[in-house]
Amino acid sequence: MKRRVLALVTVVLCTVLWSCKDDKKQEVASVSSTEISTSTQPNIIVLLCDDLGYGDLSSFGHPIIETKNLDKLADTGIKLTDFYSTAPVCSSSRAGLLTGRSPNRAGIYDFIPGYKKSEDNRDLVHLQADEVTIPALLKSVGYETCLVGKWHCSSQFNSEAQPQPNDFGFDHWFATHNNASPSHKNPNNFVRNGVKVGEIVGYSSQIIVDEAIKWLDTKTDNKPFFLEVAFHEPHEPIASPEDLVKKYLPKAKNREEAEYFANVENVDLAVGRLIAYFKDNNIDNTLIVFSSDNGPETFMRYERAKRSYGRPDPLKGMKLWTNEAGFRVPGIFNWIGRETFTGTSNAVVSALDFLPTFAELAGAELPDRILDGESFTSLLETGKFERSKPLIWAFYDAINNRKVAMRSGDWKIMARLDLDGKEMPNLHNLYDGNIEDVKRAELTDFVLFNLKDDILESENLALKNPEKFESMKAEFEMEYKALLEGSHVWIRENQDVE
Template identity: 65%
Template sequence: MKHLKTITIISLLSVALLSCKTGEKETKPNIVVILCDDLGYGDLSSFGHSFIETPNLDKLAEEGIKCTSFYSAAPVCSPSRAGLLTGRSPNRAGIYDFIPGPKKSEDCRDLVHLQAHEKTIPAMLKTVGYSTCLSGKWHCSSYFNSEKQPTPGYFGFDHWFATHNNAAPSHENPKNFVRNGEDVGQLEGFSCQLVVDEALNWLKEKEADNPFYLQVCFHEPHEPVASPQMIVDKYMPKAENENQAQYFANVENMDKAVGRLISYLEANYSENTLVVFSSDNGPETLNRYSRAKRSYGSPGPLKGMKLWTTEAGFRVPGVLYWLGKETFNGTSDAVISSLDFMPTFAEISGAKLPDVELDGQSMMPLIETGRMERIKPLTWAFYDAINERRVAMRTDDWKIMCSLKSEDTTMVRLHNIYDGNLPMIKNAEMTDFVLYNMKQDISESSDVSEEYPEKFEEMKELLKAEYGNLLDGSFVWNREKE
């Protein structure tokens, strides 16, 4: 009888524990994605910058998971953002380069936008009861805030406060924000702080007790850079000139905005909130175009910059911080990507993944143990790359790259795939392969294809298969079908 009573007590305790684990708040955490614009791998103090002070992000990295092999979906803004939202290579969505304004061009670039049929993270999370908000940069359409192309609201954001592309005329006192379809007019303050203001106001006014998905997309430190003078003055003794001091101050001001947001989350949502911080791509090259006069971003030890398929183009700082949940704590070199957000968020929320081919996978092994083996390699085909090797693939310790040649010459740089250039792309030869051991050579300084011939052949065949799959699934624009 005593034995039976013990079993009954244990059974009741087990049921109670199971109920706690499967309860609404436990299974559906709040999710916050913070995305910078053009932040370099080496721009945070915790990732090696000598001068820029980023104490809030450094604290997140110390208390959470510092991800040293975190990759964006592309080495430039629009495709990177589309990849994050959909969990698919942006090539599948037909977003191959940054999206300009709607100026008609032969290559149909003026048509490019995130199309209505694409399935996104906020839309997925709404199916399991989430409230959703976007605050900051959008840049997933050529016609912004227009009936001609879907707005952020169409893709599942209940509330959106956004700009088409950059804050204008600069980060200071921007006048091009739109809130839920209505022009806001000129605002006073700096963009990153205004974006956090909006996010905090939305959280404070949110009436329901349901979980939320909040996507905070800073303009910083993308040009045109503008920063609080007090912070600029602090960096003047350390900087080469005022423009560099402006850049350093820009990153610190962004960090201060992150600190405000995290403080509010810790005070109000500390029981179960996952925060993910990253950048859309690597740092801009100083003076690459006329307005890039303050682009002093750092690639750290990585090769290249924004618009390159070498590491600095899309290997970016990454931090995961889960309030209220015990996770791995420390630095992880596991290979992860913004493409992994959708499957991860589906797993932790109980949402059903969309019935489309995804290129990401759940990061839960990383979150729980600090380790993760990639089931599907990360593959990039960026046809407008500044470097000649336009196709790259990373899996585990290895990275392989190749050029595309058309009629024995390197294929011209392309902004878009449309019916007029598709035959050239389909017929391009993959050539000039190089192999890097990323564990031993983060700077991609030594091609080891001859040192590891078997691995080289294995990776070459895998890249051909993965690129072939990606090319077959890439969306092709056609003006006659629009």
């Protein structure tokens, strides 16, 4: 293995508009300039779990699961107690992470099933070619890019009918549409750069780290890289190495819970292998971010969820909720080879912030479009970050009855959507057949929480603090209106539905 020496890059303040083009030649317009003086562009790695609960790592309070590698990243880096995914469901969350924009703007309102025509045009849903993504931005300033693991941003996976990972800036991709199938063990549904791979012996978390390492080994230049490692774990259908299952059987309620515990530790072991690779090959100046796409699955919410023992503790709700456990997830930042702030932070940070932050660190210009995220480089440097934009979620298929929520500072407000005096029914998608009803629906039944004092969302302060409630309500209504106006509506050119 060759020693990698990172190139020293000087990026001067520029006034010339430039464009970043992926294979589909998506345009990126300059709206501001960034200066990176005499510092190197960092390698950037996003480690993303699937359905990992807020309390599923030992560093975040799990009493049984051992996650020593992730715990070490947290202990020697930044542990974020108030980190948020961009949605409480997988496809939406991934689209928001990649674009720095609410997934509603991209029109990804729920998880994307396999292709099957439906009346609500859900079969049309995909990340559209004009969306500007993290890998495309970083490629524009010299990065090489790779995705391994779960994609889940198109209804027609590995098809010319819709854009694929390479169309959004990934030089190399090794991915599945959704879950590893038939389970995490010996999956047979991976595709490598458009070519089906067939069955692979092993477990998904280890398989995708193998692929990442092989890709890193093929690099013959000193270009910085962006690597997204999108684990399938601990999403069902869960399968875990038997030695790890046996390790947890004495402490688990049953075998199914032991399999869940083992599943999370197997991810941790895979992360440990990747970090060891960096150390063995003297790869430094590497920013690692770790998180989850949403909160934990509810046990037996559907027939195959019999091993879903994820823990939201101490938060309220689960995956698919707009209460905290739906999208408040573990967050860890660790910059190998560079001194940064170290410790626990309660700064309010979102995966929406990845794109503007990575762009600033790499010296890339931001796209000329609305972004909902903002750069948190000050957090890395000083440990301080005060976001200027509130975080808002409108999840029309929420399990709880308040589908819209917003966090601003320490405060969170939530509301139900009522249509003609009744609660609006759950929706998978916004399309020309329901958009007028959604626009007519009114925010009602507001609740207000101070999350700094009440992480459990147990006390509604709307009546106790009327001034704060009125100001939050006004901001909430304004932000939701703007989000709805900017949300993509799916329209089928041919209205015939099979």
